[in-house]
Amino acid sequence: MSDDVDKRREESAGLMEYSAENLVPFGPIHPSLKEPEYFKIILEGERIVDVIPRIGYVHRGLEKAAEMRPWIQNMYMFERTCGICSFVHSLCYGQAVEGLTIFQVPKRAEYIRLIICEMERIHSHLLWVGLMGHWAGFDTLFMWVWQDREVVLDLVEAISGNRVHKSMNAFCGVRRDMPQGMEKHIVERMKFMTDRARYYREIIDTEETMLERTQKVGAHVTQDTVEKLCAVGPMARYVGLRQDVRLNNPYAAYGEVPFEIVTRTEGDVQALLRLRLDEIIASANMISYAVENLPDGPIKVKIPPVIPAGEHSSRCEAPRGEIFYYVKSTGGRTPDRVKSRQPTLANLPLALEILKGQTLADVPVVLTAIDPCFGCMDRMSFLDTEQNKQWTWSGEQLRQYGIKHYFPDRKDKA
Amino acid sequence: MLPHRKVGAAIPEMFRVMLEKPTTEAYPYKKIDLPDRFRGKLDIDPEKCTGCSVCALVCPASVITMIDLGKRKVGDRELPVKRPIFELASCIFCGECVDNCAFKALEMSKQFELATPDRDSLTMKKALPK
Amino acid sequence: MIPEVLEAIIFPGALYTIGMGFLFDWLDRKTSARMQGRIGPMIAGPYGTLQPLADFIKLLFKEEIIPSHADKLVFLFAPALFFMAPILSMLFIPIISPTSIAGFQFDILAILFLLGFSAFVVSILSFSSASSFTTVATGRLVLQYVSYEIPLVLSIIAAALCSRSLSVEGVVGAQTKIWNVFLAPIAFCVFIVAMMAELEKAPFDIPSAKTEIVGGWLTEFSGRALAFLKLTKEVSYVFGCALAVSLFLGGPLGPILSFGVPVSILYFIYFTIKILAVGFVIFVLKTSLTRIKIGQATQLFWKILTPLSLCQILLILILIQGGLIVAT
Numbered sequence: 001m002s003d004d005v006d007k008r009r010e011e012s013a014g015l016m017e018y019s020a021e022n023l024v025p026f027g028p029i030h031p032s033l034k035e036p037e038y039f040k041i042i043l044e045g046e047r048i049v050d051v052i053p054r055i056g057y058v059h060r061g062l063e064k065a066a067e068m069r070p071w072i073q074n075m076y077m078f079e080r081t082c083g084i085c086s087f088v089h090s091l092c093y094g095q096a097v098e099g100l101t102i103f104q105v106p107k108r109a110e111y112i113r114l115i116i117c118e119m120e121r122i123h124s125h126l127l128w129v130g131l132m133g134h135w136a137g138f139d140t141l142f143m144w145v146w147q148d149r150e151v152v153l154d155l156v157e158a159i160s161g162n163r164v165h166k167s168m169n170a171f172c173g174v175r176r177d178m179p180q181g182m183e184k185h186i187v188e189r190m191k192f193m194t195d196r197a198r199y200y201r202e203i204i205d206t207e208e209t210m211l212e213r214t215q216k217v218g219a220h221v222t223q224d225t226v227e228k229l230c231a232v233g234p235m236a237r238y239v240g241l242r243q244d245v246r247l248n249n250p251y252a253a254y255g256e257v258p259f260e261i262v263t264r265t266e267g268d269v270q271a272l273l274r275l276r277l278d279e280i281i282a283s284a285n286m287i288s289y290a291v292e293n294l295p296d297g298p299i300k301v302k303i304p305p306v307i308p309a310g311e312h313s314s315r316c317e318a319p320r321g322e323i324f325y326y327v328k329s330t331g332g333r334t335p336d337r338v339k340s341r342q343p344t345l346a347n348l349p350l351a352l353e354i355l356k357g358q359t360l361a362d363v364p365v366v367l368t369a370i371d372p373c374f375g376c377m378d379r380m381s382f383l384d385t386e387q388n389k390q391w392t393w394s395g396e397q398l399r400q401y402g403i404k405h406y407f408p409d410r411k412d413k414a
Numbered sequence: 415m416l417p418h419r420k421v422g423a424a425i426p427e428m429f430r431v432m433l434e435k436p437t438t439e440a441y442p443y444k445k446i447d448l449p450d451r452f453r454g455k456l457d458i459d460p461e462k463c464t465g466c467s468v469c470a471l472v473c474p475a476s477v478i479t480m481i482d483l484g485k486r487k488v489g490d491r492e493l494p495v496k497r498p499i500f501e502l503a504s505c506i507f508c509g510e511c512v513d514n515c516a517f518k519a520l521e522m523s524k525q526f527e528l529a530t531p532d533r534d535s536l537t538m539k540k541a542l543p544k
Numbered sequence: 545m546i547p548e549v550l551e552a553i554i555f556p557g558a559l560y561t562i563g564m565g566f567l568f569d570w571l572d573r574k575t576s577a578r579m580q581g582r583i584g585p586m587i588a589g590p591y592g593t594l595q596p597l598a599d600f601i602k603l604l605f606k607e608e609i610i611p612s613h614a615d616k617l618v619f620l621f622a623p624a625l626f627f628m629a630p631i632l633s634m635l636f637i638p639i640i641s642p643t644s645i646a647g648f649q650f651d652i653l654a655i656l657f658l659l660g661f662s663a664f665v666v667s668i669l670s671f672s673s674a675s676s677f678t679t680v681a682t683g684r685l686v687l688q689y690v691s692y693e694i695p696l697v698l699s700i701i702a703a704a705l706c707s708r709s710l711s712v713e714g715v716v717g718a719q720t721k722i723w724n725v726f727l728a729p730i731a732f733c734v735f736i737v738a739m740m741a742e743l744e745k746a747p748f749d750i751p752s753a754k755t756e757i758v759g760g761w762l763t764e765f766s767g768r769a770l771a772f773l774k775l776t777k778e779v780s781y782v783f784g785c786a787l788a789v790s791l792f793l794g795g796p797l798g799p800i801l802s803f804g805v806p807v808s809i810l811y812f813i814y815f816t817i818k819i820l821a822v823g824f825v826i827f828v829l830k831t832s833l834t835r836i837k838i839g840q841a842t843q844l845f846w847k848i849l850t851p852l853s854l855c856q857i858l859l860i861l862i863l864i865q866g867g868l869i870v871a872t
Contacts, residue, residue: 072474076475077474080506133834136834137749138833140580143581147437150437154449157449161449161452161522165508175509176451207422212836360680360756361750422832431579432575436583
């Protein structure tokens, strides 16, 4: 680890004339992080030499807890993995379990799932644009964008009853139907949302101080770096890669509703702002189309509480990127293994790569630009603070360590 | 065509917003109106509850406990009489109990201000006989 | 002598300045809230007017925590020095008459010294609380001070040249025919921008950037020290607006109406209207701009504002030679 730091110090020696080395602890509690994670930033003057992360502060053990609950109760638990992408989590888990059964999801339920998914995407992107404004110092943009976000939240509340945890998903269907007579209202609100997204696009393109904070920040990232670091979602689309689960592997009703993928090529933070605002406009169009062409039919198919044995996986496009769920069943009332991989875990190495060579003022901007959700992504991490070591263990090594720790007198290593 | 860069691009909108009514409400002093489907605090109608225990089986948060209240005779069989009590402090407001109650005894009201200094006041025992 | 001391302490001296500081804080929060679509302070006092006073009193009652590596003497007593500088400077500004309470012939130089002195005290304060955030903040603070100082001094000199006098009373007195803002408009704009950097208002609130270095140089302060530091920032704001009004907008001068109202009340009303107008301009600019990076702020001051203010001084010298500006 220290050789890397020396190498970076040599590389950046020509960039700044300061010679003092400073270590700024970013987190775990910091005004610019929504959720706690620890980033050790090594500075020289104002220039960043290295960023060393340490994760695991909000790990809740959801995958283990899922093994002890019945299938339908896990739907509610995985919905609470994250507040902003909660519907997509329960949708992905539901699709993974539905793949093990023989039942099909009715068409109307798929359209309703698409509508709620896209509303959640608009809500998440608006939240993100506001947070970018706040952490760059532009409080006015933050307040305005969050007021417009209330429009989408009111729509979600009228449909599902709650602003955040929608609880709309059930296996092979949705729990509640759309309310009667809301189509015109939804289409008109989507038009309002499109106009506001265009206005914010204009502000971030012309406001001089905002441009100085976001243009050319992190522009040294190329398509190769992004592909090698396996970034997903908007972090892959902002350098020009056409990676979107809705396009490559359509689920729910995405195969039928017309969909345009949004990509940009500049590769800096301003490209991310433009990309997410354009995605809001694309989502609003999709919602208007789906609401006007909603097919008739049942919304739910009743399935037995015992899921047949097998394993299945499912991918969905959350607002932050690609979510992946793997489910294994042995024919009982509870799952045998559930694994979920969230998009922030894939995007975090890219954020640390972007930060090298930038200044301290760019840290909140770049860390927010990947749209982090540390509550979703957290994993256990192994570290020894006295010797400053970090390492990883496989599942079998962890199991052996647990046996050694809890049963020190046991002779057999079964 | 590159957009023209200027300082203070947000100023016209700022003046327009200043002359309109603010969008925030003076919350504790004004009531908020909620949509019909709002899922607030749980409420039970004791007349309709028969003690079938389906709500306790489906609750994901183990909020509902069935209390044994004795037995009753139906024909020549003896059936147990049970009634639920609710620990509303643990409720996650999902609405599974409401959807699964065959007698429509449960509903979610529009009350959402549940903060209280006394935890026992959130245990709902309305379904138990006096 | 006694009436002068009372004037200096109560009105229009220290207590008046502190009261105006609270009023500016309330106006700042209320107008930026309305421009953002919110309500702003509304509970303490009618329409929230007593909110800044309530914040100040609350902070006085809080516990003071001093970091273990900090320099205790500077930590506890330098805020008092920082507080004295703008209060003392306000005594040189004429408010209720064309003469001020403590003015003398070269008091613009005293004001320049006090501006530099308060920046120096802030650097010492920031350096004495030894934590990693404040070290970064000290670097940013000194860099920003070095950048804005020159355009600020040059624009003040431009105003003094227009009026051919180095005392604030003299500058005010020379604006009876025409205000300096029409003779030196570029200097006025440069002065406003440099003043925003001195007061650390957006886009120049870089040394106390809340979301990057937690609190900047204010991070480790709590309790009474924090209360007085925040009050000093408000009082400096009032002083900055008052200086702009005196040097460029004619101070308390205005048309004298002759229906029996005492002249000092008229002067006071004109002065208050003018500083509220300048304050409003700074509120609007502050709400509509983002914080920029320190490298970009330095470039702005050295590459754009310093040459502009030098050009302005050249223009004024040409106008003086051409006889368009005469000494009164």
